[in-house]
Amino acid sequence: MDTLRITGGQVLRPDGTTEEADVLVDRDEGTILDIAADIDADADETLDAEGCLVMPGLVNAHCHVSMTLLRGHADDKQLDAWLREDIWPTEAALTPEDVRVGAELGLVEMIKSGTTTFADMYFHVPDVVEAIDEAGLRARVGHGAVTIGKDDEDAWADIDESLAIAREFDGAVDGRIRTAVMPHSLTTVGEEYLREVTAEAHADDIPVHYHANETTNEVDPIVDERDERPLAYAQDLGMLTADDFLAHGVHVDDEEIELLADAGTGVVHCPASNMKLASGMAPVQQMLDAGVTVGLGTDGAASNNDLDMFDEMRDAAMLGKLASDDASAVAAPDVVQMATAGSADAIGLPGGALEVGGVADIAVVDLDAPHLTPANNLVSHLVYAARGSDVRHTVCDGQILMRDRDVLTLDESAVVDRARETAAALYERV
Numbered sequence: 224m225d226t227l228r229i230t231g232g233q234v235l236r237p238d239g240t241t242e243e244a245d246v247l248v249d250r251d252e253g254t255i256l257d258i259a260a261d262i263d264a265d266a267d268e269t270l271d272a273e274g275c276l277v278m279p280g281l282v283n284a285h286c287h288v289s290m291t292l293l294r295g296h297a298d299d300k301q302l303d304a305w306l307r308e309d310i311w312p313t314e315a316a317l318t319p320e321d322v323r324v325g326a327e328l329g330l331v332e333m334i335k336s337g338t339t340t341f342a343d344m345y346f347h348v349p350d351v352v353e354a355i356d357e358a359g360l361r362a363r364v365g366h367g368a369v370t371i372g373k374d375d376e377d378a379w380a381d382i383d384e385s386l387a388i389a390r391e392f393d394g395a396v397d398g399r400i401r402t403a404v405m406p407h408s409l410t411t412v413g414e415e416y417l418r419e420v421t422a423e424a425h426a427d428d429i430p431v432h433y434h435a436n437e438t439t440n441e442v443d444p445i446v447d448e449r450d451e452r453p454l455a456y457a458q459d460l461g462m463l464t465a466d467d468f469l470a471h472g473v474h475v476d477d478e479e480i481e482l483l484a485d486a487g488t489g490v491v492h493c494p495a496s497n498m499k500l501a502s503g504m505a506p507v508q509q510m511l512d513a514g515v516t517v518g519l520g521t522d523g524a525a526s527n528n529d530l531d532m533f534d535e536m537r538d539a540a541m542l543g544k545l546a547s548d549d550a551s552a553v554a555a556p557d558v559v560q561m562a563t564a565g566s567a568d569a570i571g572l573p574g575g576a577l578e579v580g581g582v583a584d585i586a587v588v589d590l591d592a593p594h595l596t597p598a599n600n601l602v603s604h605l606v607y608a609a610r611g612s613d614v615r616h617t618v619c620d621g622q623i624l625m626r627d628r629d630v631l632t633l634d635e636s637a638v639v640d641r642a643r644e645t646a647a648a649l650y651e652r653v
């Protein structure tokens with residue numbers, strides 16, 4: 224058996240407590256063999272975690288990873304205009320190779336900020352999968368389909384691609400890749416397409432992931448046209464099962480929260496994107512109180528503008544308090560839970576907790592820094608004071624992706640250079 228030992232750190236347990244312990248990993252299986260003080264078994268490789276917090280790898284439950292190429296391309300605009308005037312026209316010019324380059328950039332950024340697992344909605348998905356294979360992360364991927372503004376033939380082609388991609392790649396890359404069908408949203412995909420793609424996906428045990436209730440512009444037309452709330456409509460369409468998960472859920476009313484809790488459908492909270500696009504404040508504490516599965520996501524780098532889940536945790540806590548008008552709302556332990564186990568649960572992937580027998584998806588955070596001193600409360604520090612750049616080592620599926628800030632699976636400087644050139648050529652074309 225090939226083993227890895229992470230020694231001398233404070234380990235974050237699933238109940239939110241920390242204890243000094245070593246972590247022993249079976250690298251063949253990619254699982255945790257033991258968590259205990261001073262494990263003296265000989266290991267094939269060791270990672271030093273002295274003065275560090277050893278925590279589950281962060282799970283970014285909603286992303287468009289290749290949008291790193293559009294970082295800073297269009298800012299300070301409302302969602303509708305931003306998508307139609309800036310993002311979609313530029314995305315139309317992206318080649319499969321561009322998407323691959325953007326994905327690599329995003330994956331390096333994720334590894335460097337302790338994210339091991341994510342859910343991704345984009346296009347040219349085979350190229351995204353190749354990048355994930357190389358980088359070593361775990362993901363649920365899918366092709367985002369849009370039908371508005373398209374004739375019936377083009378619309379079905381996009382929907383069919385979403386299904387074909389989901390079927391083809393589920394279980395790829397040693398099982399690190401799972402899939403979902405990803406109709407873009409309840410307003411950008413027509414009713415018959417939503418109904419059909421959902422039924423076909425569920426028949427094959429494939430989940431559905433989509434944007435919902437992000438802005439009032441996404442809620443009002445559905446209420447006006449159908450006299451029902453968007454999530455009641457989603458339920459009618461079969462898109463509200465325990466396997467499905469939606470991004471945003473900003474403008475949800477009490478009944479919709481109850482629908483989500485009853486169905487077990489995951490909601491991915493994206494606070495930075497919601498603030499930047501002025502979409503609104505999601506009632507996160509209310510959803511947690513109702514028993515909704517809530518995860519955390521960055522959304523794409525063009526509406527954030529980074530993929531750092533530490534920033535996202537801080538934003539979630541801050542915005543959650545403001546939304547509830549209550550400083551005790553969306554407390555630090557709940558935010559860490561949201562960014563780890565909550566996200567993993569929402570997107571239906573393993574991880575999000577350090578447990579014997581569980582997957583070895585791990586981030587080691589260096590606490591030896593002025594902004595993390597004194598080490599009063601480590602969970603508080605993760606949410607309010609730590610940054611992605613405090614992550615020292617990243618491990619996914621038992622493999623070391625970053626050791627002492629050195630990314631091992633991708634060539635960081637080559638990836639950054641390629642991204643710079645690719646983005647420059649893209650903007651030249653559009």
Ligand SMILES: N[C@@H](CCSC[C@H]1O[C@@H](n2cnc3c(=O)[nH]cnc32)[C@H](O)[C@@H]1O)C(=O)O
Nearest residue numbers: 287310344345346367368369407434522523
């Ligand atoms: N096949 C579709 C692309 C869908 S991929 C998913 C899309 O979601 C877009 N996106 C990124 N962030 C957001 C958001 O916050 N709300 C809605 N859409 C977003 C992203 O730019 C991308 O176009 C097409 O041909 O247009």
Ligand SMILES: [Zn+2]
Nearest residue numbers: 434470522523
């Ligand atoms: Zn999104």
